[in-house]
Amino acid sequence: NQSKYPWAQNVVLAGVLKLVKGRWACLPLAFRFYLPQKAIKAQSENMKVPGKDPLFQTKLEQAVDILSQVSHHFAGAAITVVCDSWFGNDGLFTPLRKHLGDSVQLLSRLRSNTALYMMPHIRTFKKQGRPEKYGQRLGSCAELAARFISKASTHRVFLYGKYREVHAFSMAAMLKNIKSPVRVVWVFRKTQWVALFSTDMELSVEQIIEYYGARWKIESGFKEIKQDIGSSKTQTRNAHAVINHLNFSLMATSIVWIYGTRLENTPERRHYVKGRNTFAFSDLRHIIAKAALADDFNAVCNKNQKLSRKSFVDALLRMVA
Template sequence: MFILRDLLLPLQAVFSNTVQGQKRKVWFVYTLLAVLVPFTSSITSNLLRALQTLFGLKLKSQRFYAFMASPTLPWKGLWHTMWGMIPSPAVKERILLVLDDSINPKSGKKIFGCAYFHNHASKSNQSSYPWSQCILAVGLLKKIKSRWACLPLDFRFYMMKKDIEAESATATRKGEVLHFEDKMAQAATMITDIRNYYKQPVLIVTDSWFGNNGLWSRLDRRNEGSFHLLSRMRTNIILYDFAPVATGTPKAGRPRKYGLRLGSVDDCAGRLKENSQSYRVFLYGKKREVLAYSQTVMLKTMKCRVRVVWVYRKTRYVALMTTDMRLSVEQIIEYYGARWKIESGFKEIKQEIGSSKSQVRNSEAVLNHLNFCMMSTTLTWIYADRLENAPDRRYKIRGRAGFAFSDVRRIIAEAALSSDFYSVCPVPAQTPQKSFVKILLRMVA
């Protein structure tokens, strides 16, 4: 209960001292908790029922829907406060960020941010271009109680240029059509804001779609090592050796930047496999033995030197590259393996918390709802990090000993619904019966 108090009071302090601000700060923290209580999905009507039934708030539906669609909620200040509450955010003296995008299918045709986006993970019985929102998110990779977790820090809705030029209703906010910004520019803006806040070097872990010069050129300009990339490589990228050291009389023209052509990533993988070594790496929750080979090369696509690590399986391989030469082979493999946590994070936000089931249409309501879902996810992991001991896993799964996201949500729900919590955030109403709450908690994960 005291952990929850220490996390929520700084968030309340962001709101103004006006009468409206004092009301909203109470509504805000209880809405955040209603998102986390694992009883129903976090659609707006369910949140209102949770506030009225579980927390005893006397709040009319019209007032609550106006609050959820408010354009004046201080999200920037709230997120900066949340970033500051993360214990020890740096890993080995660097901020470890993970970047990826995801689609959020919807059914309403006038929902803000929606279009026909390509779903590369669609199954044979699913549409390859579902009506959905494309969400670009940046999260913090951090070990919490000996397991990796992704803490959402920021997000953007990506809109295609053709939809903006057509002045689609889904690309309009506050009566004005949005300006087009590609994913690389959106990602660079978010990463730069986080770097400016923490004032520490940043390592961005991403897949091969973002791990190229499109993002690197926007981050590397005159930043002197403030940003580094770690990503998977495409198999057809050509690698080059370093330029030979010039001797004798200098020749006319600029000095060579690239040396001999080493071949593609795929060619080098087959040729270098016999030189691979065994490394013991913390990967996917436990220590594993992996075969890998590392070499520093030049890339014409990024116009810089990178360290490439080929990780060999039985019949396949994965090629990873990084611009950070200080990373060891073990760190490169472990950090990229932890990248999968952003995929788990998308599942937690969309399915467990229930963001995908929300059908709000107004642009401010859509943005506010997703902010609540992402901030509640970050709050959950911060809460888990501040616990004295790691939570027990309620549902045991073979090969998974660590606790799950749902286990922490349950602990938070028990703390938020206890009678002691109302001394922190009092509400002018009677709280529900404890027996009713206990029955609900026994029914959910």
């Protein structure tokens, strides 16, 4: 009986990947609530933010907008954007380079039919016409995987919470869909393979595999926001309420991970899961809840004490520092 209830939300999220007590975690930094163009054109009342019709942005435009704003808080730092194959193309890379310069790098996955090219030859003599941008076509990722599987070597990589032996082969090539030289890494499993690439040519094979493996934490981060924080149980019926609720949920998730970095000892996993030895997000949330119910918690967070303006924000920034 609630036809306007948005049962699903499409969210573009950016977070920082950080090692917390020996395991990778994704700390949400910013997000955009994706609104379909047809819903905006229909001028639905529950799509107005706040009270105004929003401007339509594609997911790639939203991602560029988010990363451009977040990057200002990391001035002087080299930024590597780790994303899945849907975002890992020129629609994200070129606008980011335009806004942030050559310091931003892209690390993503290649599709099996993506063509790779040799590096262009450097001319030693003058020749009429433009210099070539790409060398000879090497073949698709699938064709090259069949060619290079016999040349793969073993690498020891920190992946999914422990060190593993991974068979991989790497080479430098030109990628047309982002118009840039890249380092491509084929990772071979028993019956399958995956091709990764990085525009940062200085990254090692182990780093490229580990960083892309850590990208999965943004997927598990959505599960943490929905189940552990409780976002899936909310009943928000308009875009403005959804945005407000998600802002609080993302902030709560980041606070839990920041709290985990400040613990003296590594938390133990409360519930046994086969193949997983590291602690989970729910374990940190349980520790915080237990501390909040302790008798001495009021000494740390005194309800009767008059706090200075924005003291919570100042305290949070000190914790991050």
